Amino acid sequence: MGLKETSAVKDKKVKLVDGEFTPTQASDILIALIDQKINYHKIENLQHWEQDHNNDPKPYMMRIQELEKEKEAIDRYISEFRKAGKKLRVSGILTLKPVD
Template identity: 35%
Template structure:
């Protein structure tokens, strides 16, 4: 009988996603950033809803800190992109998402 040896499987423990990398007009940059921020805000709102949905004993208290922070960032970005638009500037943006497996 023949025995087959297999190489050990190496599990990947991290991943980088190059999400944004380029030069954009102020309008394009604003569209990209607003889209990302809206998705994150909606994610947190859905998390809040799913934690309290159907639980009549829940006091519906939820830390809105992250949602408020993201909404504030939207306003800051709006002003920044508006200024760049008025000056006719292009914007270079880079964004990499780093993901790590935690034990």
């Protein structure tokens, strides 16, 4: 498929996770996903720094901090269900779209 044909391409949906989980399982899944994203930003920051030592790390560090806060919020949220002995439904769909 050529680049000229991308406007006719439909979005691609990827079902990453979909199911009922114990609070511990849900926490493990979500924390693992966020940790992967944090590691991605750390590596991106390092790669850009290696190319240019004057590279501003602030955007990467800010995103990492946001993700760390999300981990804390997830932990607080899930702990309520853990105390109540309830399961959680976790659904995660990624959508891929061509960008012009």
